[in-house]
Amino acid sequence: MSEPGRRRRHDPDRRERIIDACLDVIAEEGVAGTSHRRVAAAADVPLGSMTYHFSGMDELLQEAFTRFATAVSDEFEQHMAAVATREDAVEAVVAIIADTVFASPRDLVLTHELYTLAAREPAFRALTNAWMTRSRTALERHFDPATARMVDALIEGLTIHRALDTEPHDAQVVAEAVRRITAIGT
Amino acid sequence: MSEPGRRRRHDPDRRERIIDACLDVIAEEGVAGTSHRRVAAAADVPLGSMTYHFSGMDELLQEAFTRFATAVSDEFEQHMAAVATREDAVEAVVAIIADTVFASPRDLVLTHELYTLAAREPAFRALTNAWMTRSRTALERHFDPATARMVDALIEGLTIHRALDTEPHDAQVVAEAVRRITAIGT
DNA sequence: ACGAGTTGCGTACGATTGTACCCATGACCC
DNA sequence: GGGTCATGGGTACAATCGTACGCAACTCGT
Structure with missing residues (x-):
């Protein structure tokens, strides 16, 4: 058979x-x-x-998004772990934004779907909070907490815009913005 | 009767x-x-x-989100129109982030829902593009296009985080970040 | 004042959903 | 090698969905 x-x-x-x-x-x-x-x-x-x-649709969604968030988070940490200096950290952030973590339309859509769920249901909010905390912790190895928070927000915003915009971002402009926000001169 | x-x-x-x-x-x-x-x-x-x-569910959603996006966009423009100097513009941006435009949980949730729709369906993407273009144009009255784009992204990211975080942002930190990204010294 | 026509609503139908249940099947132990 | 039991799937059901259709009600011109 x-x-x-x-x-x-x-x-x-x-x-x-x-x-x-x-x-x-x-x-x-x-x-x-x-x-x-x-x-x-x-x-x-x-x-x-x-x-x-x-047990039901909820459990399935929960597990699916847990896997997704963990995978993206892993990649993020991996990118940030390899850098030593603050200048390298800036480059790593730019690289993350540019094409590594949020490259595929698939991931962009999944991110949006997860956020929408998280905005309403506490169980999924816990998931995104854990994800965001990991990202922020990885950034805090190189920047102070307040700056890390702002860098994280910028990454988030650029990700959102990329999903909605037609044209990709200019890497030069992004790099300059990250440098400014981290107060690292060009 | x-x-x-x-x-x-x-x-x-x-x-x-x-x-x-x-x-x-x-x-x-x-x-x-x-x-x-x-x-x-x-x-x-x-x-x-x-x-x-x-005519159907699609038309209803379309009209509802059009109304929502227009209302938020109006408020955004109104905030930015009242400022004269670049320093005032920075303050206006901070105010927008802090508590004016994206204050209620309702609006945050609606924003997420719209973005999720826009990420998949072109009709709704056109809606968000128009919204984003208006915001960006308002910002470009005070900043160059590249900077406006980054400021817009920062607003977006902080908005997202606010919907997902439990604690609100520190206004001081936000103000500092906006100043840095617009290259306006403290 | 009355008839015609537009505006608006009650209802019903086919499709799709999540979930529960019961039986077939294949693995494992003796 | 055969019996037993856990593992897993086919199916049926109640609920809910979007939408279409036919009739009631109200308005307005004459």
Whole structure:
């Protein structure tokens, strides 16, 4: 019985695949358009698997966004950990903004969807708070807390604008802004 | 026939009331939880009025967010129009961030909802682009285009953080950041 | 004052949703 | 190698959705 796509008992990665598929569906259709059926179809699992692996839609979304936030946060920390001087830190921030962390439209959309959820539901707010705290802590290895906060805000704002604007940002301008806000002269 | 809540023929503001109620529902339940029935209940109009006044859900959302974006944009321009010097402009920006434009949780939530929609659907993206262009133009009366862009991004980021953070921002820190990014010495 | 026509609403329908339930299936132990 | 039990999926159901349609009610010209 090895017909492809049939009879797939004892599939230990199924839960993971569902979570991945869920993020894909959210990115394409939005949280509003995300249903058990659509996720099941995307993950190529039967509908029954949804209620078996997850207690409900909330748990699924929670796990999906936890994975997303952790992945983005990891990448952020990794970028910031490699730098030694404050000048390098500025460059790292510019690089993060430019093309590394928030590159794909997929991630941009997912970020927006998560924020919207977080603005209303406390459970998701805790998630974003943890994410933001990690970012800020990484920045505070190189800048004072107040400055770190502002740099974080600038990153956030540029990310938002990138999702909505048509044209990308000018790297030179961004670099200059980061330098100014961190009070590091050109 | 003057029973309260009954027989309300020839109500010319009905359309407006529906739009207002729609924004309320979005703020409370999110775009995902916004339905014809819920909006009708909030506006205290019969369900049939929905399909009569609007061709569909899309038109309703479009009009609601247009109203919202215009209102916020108006307030923004009004704040920036009153200033003469660059120093005043910095103060105006700080004031906008601090407590004027994005004060209520309602507006913060609505902003997120709109952005999420805009990230996926072109019609709503046009709306946010127009909004952002107006803000940027207002800023460009006092700053060069590149700086205006960065100031706008900072406002955006701080707004986002405010929606997600528990504690408000320190006005002093914000003021300092705006001064730095606009290259106006303390 | 009355009839015609526009404005507005009650209701019903087909589609889609989340979730619960029950049985089939495959793994593991003896 | 066969019996048992946990694992997992097919299906059915109640709720809710957007939308269409037909009729009631009110206005206005004559």
